[in-house]
Amino acid sequence: EIVLTQSPGTLSLSSGERATLSCRASQSVSSSYLAWYQQKPGQAPRLLIYEASSRATGIPDRFSGSGSGTDFTLTISRLEPEDFAVYYCQQYGSSPGGTFGQGTKVDIK
Amino acid sequence: QVQLVESGGGVVQPGRSLRLSCAASGFTFRNYGMHWVRQAPGKGLEWVAVIQYDGSNQYYADSVKGRFTISRDNSKNTLYLQGNSLRAEDTAVYYCTRDVRSRYFDLWGRGTLVIVSS
Numbered sequence: 001e002i003v004l005t006q007s008p009g010t011l012s013l014s015s016g017e018r019a020t021l022s023c024r025a026s027q028s029v030s031s032s033y034l035a036w037y038q039q040k041p042g043q044a045p046r047l048l049i050y051e052a053s054s055r056a057t058g059i060p061d062r063f064s065g066s067g068s069g070t071d072f073t074l075t076i077s078r079l080e081p082e083d084f085a086v087y088y089c090q091q092y093g094s095s096p097g098g099t100f101g102q103g104t105k106v107d108i109k
Numbered sequence: 110q111v112q113l114v115e116s117g118g119g120v121v122q123p124g125r126s127l128r129l130s131c132a133a134s135g136f137t138f139r140n141y142g143m144h145w146v147r148q149a150p151g152k153g154l155e156w157v158a159v160i161q162y163d164g165s166n167q168y169y170a171d172s173v174k175g176r177f178t179i180s181r182d183n184s185k186n187t188l189y190l191q192g193n194s195l196r197a198e199d200t201a202v203y204y205c206t207r208d209v210r211s212r213y214f215d216l217w218g219r220g221t222l223v224i225v226s227s
Contacts, residue, residue, distance in 0.1 A: 032212060035214075039154075043219075044217040044218060044220055045204070045217055047214065047215050047216075050212065088154055090214075096159050096168035097146075098156060099156065100153060100155070100156070101153075102153045103153045
């Protein structure tokens with residue numbers, strides 16, 4: 001099973017700052033099978049990025065995804081107040097439902 | 110409106126059973142594989158089970174294999190999760206999600222909370 005490790009666990013930033021979130025896989029993942037989700041307290045996860053770098057419908061262009069192989073990154077170019085949330089990466093190529101990273105919490109500094 | 114709505118959660122004693130439902134609307138349900146994903150209180154996301162668009166195949170996480178059964182009724186646009194021999198560690202919010210080409214989940218319900226406790 002591919003294990004995804006996200007870092008940092010918590011990222012404390014201010015509105016307007018750039019956020020860089022990392023997702024590292026224990027073995028190579030096809031870019032086609034790497035996604036990112038955002039989850040706010042009390043809400044369901046929401047798809048942000050699929051196939052490593054494609055934004056889902058309605059996602060602002062301040063969100064971008066990149067990476068390949070075992071290292072993937074989610075970048076939020078300028079944090080808006082509504083962006084403070086938990087972010088999960090997911091790989092879905094090596095097993096029926098895939099696996100999720102443990103999450104990175106972006107909170108207000 | 111494209112949506113998924115879960116129901117059936119509640120408090121259940123250890124060792125008992127519970128059936129969750131997920132009603133789909135606004136899209137052609139029979140065209141999509143569907144999953145259950147759960148989240149224990151204060152924890153991350155854990156994939157639970159998947160069923161193919163026509164119900165022909167199902168797969169489970171090791172943590173629920175042999176105890177949970179995923180099924181669907183395409184005539185009713187509804188997904189189900191039958192959980193038997195429930196344990197305290199099954200306590201979680203259970204989400205149903207829509208699969209896109211076995212690559213990612215693009216639609217999530219709001220979830221239903223299951224608490225396993227005596």
